[in-house]
């Protein structure tokens with residue numbers, strides 16, 4: 074029944090309004106656009122949309138304030154919030170304020186349409202608990218990042234804040250799996266209960282069962298007293314099973330049964346205990362491959378993998394490196410009671426070039442070391458550990474880029490192609506412009522600033538590229 078529904082789009086950026094309006098109209102919706110909160114308030118006096126899409130930062134007020142306005146007017150209208158960059162707290166608080174969904178910019182238009190489709194469809198009975206506690210949890214675990222991947226993680230955490238669902242977190246060592254699990258717990262209805270972590274790989278397999286489920290006195294040699302297992306300790310809270318890929322098959326079967334039945338016995342015990350812990354599991358291994366080779370139970374995999382959070386390695390989200398480094402330098406200074414060290418721009422660039430095999434943990438350790446060891450208030454590249462500092466100099470754009478260009482040029486020349494400079498320049502501009510627009514969520518003025526171009530120049534170049542594209546497609550078709 075979505076066709077023809079009226080969608081209101083509230084954004085102060087004309088490009089975003091234009092793009093959304095066009096996409097939603099193509100999707101069969103009627104669209105009205107607004108630039109600020111005041112004009113939405115006036116319109117609400119005589120009309121109501123089916124769904125409202127609003128930017129959070131608007132010139133006159135916070136877009137999320139519209140949720141209260143709608144509620145005060147007795148209008149139960151789903152609000153989809155959009156914002157360029159946000160931190161975890163902002164994302165979670167948007168969900169807590171009652172947004173229907175949250176779209177970090179830049180979004181792709183298919184994603185927008187699918188969110189609007191869901192918002193327009195009537196909610197299935199029982200999916201939205203009404204007795205939601207809106208209190209913020211006193212968590213304190215920091216999770217930061219401005220990369221698209223981290224924005225997506227914030228969004229998942231925000232969406233799950235009132236849920237009990239099992240989550241599987243994957244990523245290389247040090248990418249933040251445990252901290253994500255803790256933050257999920259802190260932003261869940263179980264936040265006031267314990268978060269218990271168990272590293273499956275760190276415990277000898279013969280002890281794992283009793284570690285998980287506890288044992289009675291005399292259950293095995295050495296069991297001198299009854300002991301609670303981690304499941305019991307985590308009652309009401311969250312049980313974090315780290316390195317789940319290392320769990321022996323026999324124990325996987327037992328865990329699966331406990332999760333399915335919600336009940337279990339301690340080792341050697343007769344009292345039936347209820348397994349009231351939400352399970353969040355993590356692994357750096359490829360569990361699907363382990364399922365395929367028979368070393369991980371497929372049914373357990375599906376039970377744990379209800380929601381999947383994939384944390385990319387730090388080298389695939391280099392835009393987070395500076396932000397994380399500054400945060401870690403700040404924390405180290407506070408912890409150690411030292412003056413906060415500052416990263417010089419060239420040092421920041423050296424950090425961003427390095428591949429960080431130990432991911433965020435390694436960066437955190439390096440920042441701690443620098444806080445103590447760097448001699449001056451500013452951190453110079455030569456203060457960095459040699460493996461980071463001694464990377465071959467690359468210039469700002471990086472060697473890999475130059476290598477790729479070299480290969481391209483050789484291949485073109487080999488194929489007898491001409492106009493290399495013109496074509497390479499056009500391609501380079503297109504890539505740079507695309508990246509800048511992606512970064513600014515489509516906002517041309519900001520993108521022009523980032524590119525070091527005038528606004529009108531950017532508009533002209535966009536037109537040229539569009540014309541170029543069409544030309545290519547047209548000639549391909551004919």
Ligand SMILES: Nc1ncnc2c1ncn2[C@@H]1O[C@H](COP(=O)(O)OP(=O)(O)OP(=O)(O)O)[C@@H](O)[C@H]1O
Nearest residue numbers: 215216217218245246247248249250251252433434
């Ligand atoms: N996005 C982030 N923001 C802030 N701190 C982070 C972030 N990601 C990781 N950290 C910090 O980096 C360190 C390593 O993270 P964590 O222990 O969660 O990694 P992990 O993936 O569980 O590692 P392992 O696989 O080795 O257990 C922690 O001190 C954590 O607080």
